[in-house]
Amino acid sequence: MTESPQIESRLRETASGLLREKKVSLFLGYEKATLPFRTAPLFLTAADEAERLVWNPFCSANLAVYLPRLFKAPADAREAKAAPPPPTVGVVLKGCDARSVVALLQERQVPREKLLLVGVACPGMVDRRKAERALGEHACLGAGEDARGNVRAVVDDGTEVTLRREQIVADACLECRAPTPALHDLLLGTPVAGKQADAARRRVAELESKPLDARWARFQGLAARCIRCNACRQACPMCAGCKTCLLDQTRPRWIGAGTDASDVALYHLLRAFHLAGRCTGCGACARACPMGLDVRLLSRKMSQEVEDLYGFRPGEAADATPVLSAFSLDDSQDFVTEP
Amino acid sequence: MSVRNPYLPYPTRIEAVAIENGARDIKTFRLAFEDPAHAAEFRHLPGQFAELSLPGVGEAPFGIASSPTEAGYILFSVKRTGLFTGELHSLEPGAPIGVRGPMGKPFPWERMEGRNLLIIGGGFAFTTLRAAVKYVLDPANRPRFGSVLVIYGARTPDELMYKDELAAWQARDDLQVHLTVDVADKPWAHHVGVVTKVLDGLKPSSENTLAIACGPPIMIRFTLLSLANLGFSDDAVILSLEMRMKCGIGKCGRCNIGSKYVCRDGPVFTRDELKALPAEY
Amino acid sequence: MTEKKIPQASLDKLLARLQERGTVYAPGRGASGDVALLEMPQGEPVLQDYGNFALSPKAFFLPQTQTLLRFRDGKAEEPSPPDRPVFLVGVRPCDAAALLALDKVFLDGDPRDPYYEHFRAKATIIALACTQPMASCFCTSVGGGPGDGAGADVLAVGLDTGLLLRAQTTRGEELLASLADLLAEPTAQDSQEADERIRAAEGQLAPARADDSARRLREAYDAPLWAAAGQKCLGCGTCSFLCPTCHCFDITDEVRNGAGRRVRTWDCCAYPLFTLHASGHNPRPTPKERWRQRLMHKFRYAVENHGRFFCVGCGRCIRNCPVSLDLRTALKEIS
Numbered sequence: 001m002t003e004s005p006q007i008e009s010r011l012r013e014t015a016s017g018l019l020r021e022k023k024v025s026l027f028l029g030y031e032k033a034t035l036p037f038r039t040a041p042l043f044l045t046a047a048d049e050a051e052r053l054v055w056n057p058f059c060s061a062n063l064a065v066y067l068p069r070l071f072k073a074p075a076d077a078r079e080a081k082a083a084p085p086p087p088t089v090g091v092v093l094k095g096c097d098a099r100s101v102v103a104l105l106q107e108r109q110v111p112r113e114k115l116l117l118v119g120v121a122c123p124g125m126v127d128r129r130k131a132e133r134a135l136g137e138h139a140c141l142g143a144g145e146d147a148r149g150n151v152r153a154v155v156d157d158g159t160e161v162t163l164r165r166e167q168i169v170a171d172a173c174l175e176c177r178a179p180t181p182a183l184h185d186l187l188l189g190t191p192v193a194g195k196q197a198d199a200a201r202r203r204v205a206e207l208e209s210k211p212l213d214a215r216w217a218r219f220q221g222l223a224a225r226c227i228r229c230n231a232c233r234q235a236c237p238m239c240a241g242c243k244t245c246l247l248d249q250t251r252p253r254w255i256g257a258g259t260d261a262s263d264v265a266l267y268h269l270l271r272a273f274h275l276a277g278r279c280t281g282c283g284a285c286a287r288a289c290p291m292g293l294d295v296r297l298l299s300r301k302m303s304q305e306v307e308d309l310y311g312f313r314p315g316e317a318a319d320a321t322p323v324l325s326a327f328s329l330d331d332s333q334d335f336v337t338e339p
Numbered sequence: 340m341s342v343r344n345p346y347l348p349y350p351t352r353i354e355a356v357a358i359e360n361g362a363r364d365i366k367t368f369r370l371a372f373e374d375p376a377h378a379a380e381f382r383h384l385p386g387q388f389a390e391l392s393l394p395g396v397g398e399a400p401f402g403i404a405s406s407p408t409e410a411g412y413i414l415f416s417v418k419r420t421g422l423f424t425g426e427l428h429s430l431e432p433g434a435p436i437g438v439r440g441p442m443g444k445p446f447p448w449e450r451m452e453g454r455n456l457l458i459i460g461g462g463f464a465f466t467t468l469r470a471a472v473k474y475v476l477d478p479a480n481r482p483r484f485g486s487v488l489v490i491y492g493a494r495t496p497d498e499l500m501y502k503d504e505l506a507a508w509q510a511r512d513d514l515q516v517h518l519t520v521d522v523a524d525k526p527w528a529h530h531v532g533v534v535t536k537v538l539d540g541l542k543p544s545s546e547n548t549l550a551i552a553c554g555p556p557i558m559i560r561f562t563l564l565s566l567a568n569l570g571f572s573d574d575a576v577i578l579s580l581e582m583r584m585k586c587g588i589g590k591c592g593r594c595n596i597g598s599k600y601v602c603r604d605g606p607v608f609t610r611d612e613l614k615a616l617p618a619e620y
Numbered sequence: 621m622t623e624k625k626i627p628q629a630s631l632d633k634l635l636a637r638l639q640e641r642g643t644v645y646a647p648g649r650g651a652s653g654d655v656a657l658l659e660m661p662q663g664e665p666v667l668q669d670y671g672n673f674a675l676s677p678k679a680f681f682l683p684q685t686q687t688l689l690r691f692r693d694g695k696a697e698e699p700s701p702p703d704r705p706v707f708l709v710g711v712r713p714c715d716a717a718a719l720l721a722l723d724k725v726f727l728d729g730d731p732r733d734p735y736y737e738h739f740r741a742k743a744t745i746i747a748l749a750c751t752q753p754m755a756s757c758f759c760t761s762v763g764g765g766p767g768d769g770a771g772a773d774v775l776a777v778g779l780d781t782g783l784l785l786r787a788q789t790t791r792g793e794e795l796l797a798s799l800a801d802l803l804a805e806p807t808a809q810d811s812q813e814a815d816e817r818i819r820a821a822e823g824q825l826a827p828a829r830a831d832d833s834a835r836r837l838r839e840a841y842d843a844p845l846w847a848a849a850g851q852k853c854l855g856c857g858t859c860s861f862l863c864p865t866c867h868c869f870d871i872t873d874e875v876r877n878g879a880g881r882r883v884r885t886w887d888c889c890a891y892p893l894f895t896l897h898a899s900g901h902n903p904r905p906t907p908k909e910r911w912r913q914r915l916m917h918k919f920r921y922a923v924e925n926h927g928r929f930f931c932v933g934c935g936r937c938i939r940n941c942p943v944s945l946d947l948r949t950a951l952k953e954i955s
Contacts, residue, residue: 347696394882556901
């Protein structure tokens with residue numbers, strides 16, 4: 001049985017209460033979008049607008065991406081004097097989003113005391129491309145959730161089609177180990193257990209079992225279709241805090257801006273390395289990619305490496321030291337070879 | 340006959356490099372076209388800019404500091420601030436450099452005909468004003484204009500550019516030059532104070548006068564107030580804007596303010612033209 | 621203008637004939653399963669059951685990555701672009717109309733852009749009318765239509781028995797004349813069938829409020845909606861990169877092993893760095909100004925400068941925005 005209607009109403013009550021009592025100055029949630037299978041982020045500041053909040057299988061966006069910008073440190077003393085005080089922000093978080101917040105807290109990018117975390121146990125969110133593909137040539141006029149948590153779509157010939165949730169949830173959801181936010185100030189919904197705890201590992205293993213040229217071809221397939229729009233990076237909560245991305249720098253210019261194979265490959269490789277130990281597998285990158293690429297191809301492997309080498313999973317303990325900022329004497333040193 | 344590719348720079352050579360300021364981060368480069376046909380094609384008027392091009396490094400836009408009346412070369416004064424300017428500053432006379440241009444709209448010379456000119460410059464922004472003054476002072480041109488009053492200020496005496504020329508201009512009787520510094524940290528015979536202080540003190544008449552102001556945003560802000568107080572109408576005040584640019588020819592979309600492209604519809608704008616645009620600059 | 625018909629069975633021959641003359645790009649299913657313009661021969665061309673391609677055909681005229689100059693021994697050389705004619709088959713009317721917008725910037729503006737001009741001169745556009753607009757389409761609200769041939773050389777309209785081909789330009793006329801042996805005269809019923817399909821498609825399009833946009837946007841410059849919507853924008857670049865009329869680009873130099881090149885790449889006004897000055901000053905410092913710029917450019921500045929919208933209602937930005945920003949909402953709210 002889906003809990004969405006109750007969660008939605010609790011979210012509206014919670015948001016309106018928090019805003020009315022001025023416990024938060026901003027509440028981040030989701031509202032209806034103009035196309036099916038999607039929602040839009042909602043920046044609520046007025047208690048009486050809380051009715052706009054929704055909770056449904058299309059609440060895919062990771063709202064944590066907005067937090068670094070809201071708490072951006074002023075550039076200098078003058079900016080600090082002119083800047084308004086940081087807001088207190090209430091934010092709706094699924095399991096993956098909450099992990100992003102934990103990772104941001106680990107890096108001191110956001111202040112815990114200014115956040116009010118409204119966690120929602122998440123049964124997995126719909127990947128709009130999978131849903132659209134499941135409808136084939138039919139255009140969707142509208143979609144909603146049925147009592148069992150499946151998606152009911154009204155298509156162009158007026159008929160209704162039911163799409164089973166598990167067929168159309170995002171890949172990241174299929175690999176999600178913690179759909180229930182561990183860090184929260186408030187938790188809505190019955191806790192959901194992590195599905196298929198080693199799903200991500202199996203995907204990595206499946207690729208690694210292939211010969212080198214097949215793996216290279218998979219990587220090339222991603223690189224050939226990448227248009228260097230940077231959507232993956234801009235959607236990523238962990239990338240959001242950097243004022244100028246390494247990959248945009250001009251002094252020195254590390255990579256070109258175009259679609260030359262080496263530039264595309266380096267963009268993805270360097271981004272994956274910069275997210276090592278920081279990527280929480282939320283899938284915002286893949287969701288944002290306009291070409292529908294499997295942007296998590298490298299980061300899935302990277303996360304596994306970090307876990308295997310250092311026993312670290314990002315986004316779990318808010319007070320943990322980020323793995324690449326910590327050093328312990330018994331860290332693996334296998335990569336050190338005789339010169 | 341095919342039209343020249345607007346992205347293809349004219350090859351020129353650096354003939355001379357002059358260090359303009361005490362901090363040694365402003366240099367004036369004197370460039371000569373390798374091909375006289377290109378020199379003939381490059382017809383500019385003061386106020387216009389060009390894109391300097393270094394292969395493998397990139398391009399950047401700079402106001403043309405020389406007047407078309409200065410034959411055989413073009414001048415650019417460049418402050419070292421980033422990747423391109425850093426590379427340029429490392430070049431010696433003899434080094435090749437590309438030039439694309441001239442670009443943009445110049446100062447409104449047709450309107451300036453027969454008028455008195457009030458020229459106000461601050462700091463590094465004096466480059467195209469040098470071109471304007473040289474142009475006006477050329478014997479063929481001088482009779483076309485009325486009185487010329489130049490107010491030029493910098494932070495310290497060392498930061499003033501074109502010091503030799505400023506001295507020569509001060510010795511002339513066909514224009515008035517008032518130099519000012521914020522801080523006189525060496526023996527200094529002229530004004531001390533911001534440019535607007537000198538302007539307010541001199542109280543030049545706005546009658547049949549056009550004012551051209553180029554300088555940092557804060558100087559411009561206060562200069563506009565002073566000029567308004569002196570009775571200058573918005574269409575009698577001429578400004579030159581700076582924007583991040585790339586193509587310089589109105590195609591790459593980067594430098595727009597409202598519906599105007601600074602590279603193509605500017606960089607020279609009158610105050611009333613600017614007032615009609617969104618304040619996004 | 622000439623109207624001809626080609627029966628279904630002869631379509632392969634037409635494509636084969638075009639391939640003799642130049643490089644042909646026709647809709648086909650790529651590795652991802654999505655339909656895209658693929659270079660022929662690539663198996664069975666797909667001429668139905670697709671809305672539109674993920675990427676617009678602007679890439680053929682303004683490539684994502686394009687070498688402007690090559691440098692060798694300090695000298696700049698212009699590259700030699702491919703000289704072979706190109707045929708783009710199956711382009712939707714919105715994307716064809718978009719080329720007329722790009723022409724305003726690259727051809728009408730002084731100076732002309734020789735790189736764009738070259739590709740434009742080499743390409744013949746055979747558009748395919750739409751019979752099933754998507755919920756995100758709004759071409760009729762911005763001066764276009766599912767059966768509008770503006771920007772194309774030939775407009776093809778699907779019939780039960782084949783395609784009706786309507787020449788739109790002299791080049792289109794010449795193309796049809798050169799394929800005369802494959803073509804037949806259409807009957808009155810054929811024309812009627814085509815027009816009915818187009819009318820049916822037009823009827824499916826929900827309107828967007830682009831009317832009088834220049835004035836409404838001018839008056840709404842300081843409206844609160846820019847911050848309200850803009851704050852959601854991630855600056856991801858998807859909208860500009862997929863948009864058939866967006867043309868902003870960056871120019872950078874690259875050096876490799878002593879030789880270099882000057883290359884232009886797509887850029888996006890929503891990127892935070894787009895207008896950032898070297899001094900650190902940014903005239904469009906937050907997503908609010910950048911979202912406003914997008915709308916202003918497309919529906920006001922373009923109208924003021926070129927007399928047309930820089931939007932053809934293809935809906936790619938709406939379908940692909942990761943935060944579901946919809947410029948139709950902004951157009952409605954500015955009234």
